[in-house]
Amino acid sequence: MNSFDPELLAALAEGSLSPAAAAALEARIATNPAALAELGIQRKALAFIRSATAPRLQDEERTALRAAIATQLGLTPDAVPRRAPRRRVAWGAIAVSASALAAIIALAPVVGLLGDRGGDDAATVANEATTLDGDAARDAGPLGAEPPAPEASDDTVPLLSTAAGAQESATTTLATAFAEADRTKIADDLTLLRADPEGLQVVVVPTDETTPCLQEAVAYLGNDTLAWFPYPYPPEEQGAMVATIEYAVFVLGDTSDGTAILVAFAPDDCATPIPVP
């Protein structure tokens, strides 16, 4: 265990403490080599970060970017798109490695359109953006006249259409909060994720006290050495979004039989796992 508060050390390194608080903390850690070393690490990283200049768009990039966006939005019919964003790579295209399947992975969707977390909406908005196919004709329309989707909730930034069940009450379990089709899609998607353990390993992080559904995951999986990451549930490539879900991904170590365990928890109560075969 650390004998110092990492958050305070980080704040001290970035200079966000008051002079009095900074002085007090510095005095307190003066004889703590571990804390001093950590402070040095934090300061070193910050010094490098702050040595960087801010990248900016070049003039021609700026012009082309605005023209492309305006065209996609139907604002300037004569504008020429810079080029259409690439389409999403289908999960199904990912090769399944037999050896990779030896990894034991458990996954849990934890964040849907939570009633009080409007920012999560943007995750799916962002994903929806990645499905743009450059079809300006399809996207064109009067300025700002896109038909509004149903409001997700009383969020800070209510942006998205949602799954039919996403507006259920906060206490609704996943079994009723999402339609069966959503559950099937979740299972299918997690199965594909399971087949891409190398990709998962790149992005997972250790759990901490803020990890959603961690206690339930530990109890369910019988393992407390988990890792996770919030994974935006990809919307459909075409048509309306069917769900707005983020996963928390729990990754276990190898097991003797090489089987994978995937489980999805209800985001609101963490009590209704969706098992994935």
Added chain:
Amino acid sequence: MTDRAEADAALIARYLRGEMAAFEDLMRAHEDRVFAVCLRMLRDRESALDATQETFITVFRKADRFAGRSAFSTWLYRVAVNTCYDHARRTRRHLAEPLPEGNDPADQAAGDEFGAVELRPDLQAALAALPDEFRAAVILADVQGLALQTVAEALGVPVGTVKSRVFRGRRLLAEALGNLQTPSDTPSGERHE
């Protein structure tokens, strides 16, 4: 609400009324910062331009659902980061595929991304070594200089998680930088607020 946030809310309202000038003003106010986030997240200028474009298209298309209860920029960063996550995931898969003909990694021109990125190669490489979540937190909090609460809203995680990711991200960054020289002779960096 900050002046910028108030101005953005007003611009969104004007945009929804069909004022083309509002679109231009919103782009002017935010395009460089969004691009900077995307470039640091993705390291590749072309990918960053794609992600920037996707981000703004998404935001403008959904502008009618922006209720103004949080800053427009927070929403914008949120969309940008998630768009970059998606790009990064796709890129990781592309990395497993053969390079297209003519794309020789030994070709200086093909690999000249660092110069365009305007970040020091050592720092850029160190940032790239971070897991996505840590990198996003470090970029938004330390590189872009956003408040932790804003970062938390943008990433959709609690402030405590942001603090943890920033702390650990810096540590990983320092480890990745290893024995590189200290930046004592580098110019002061720009810090957005």
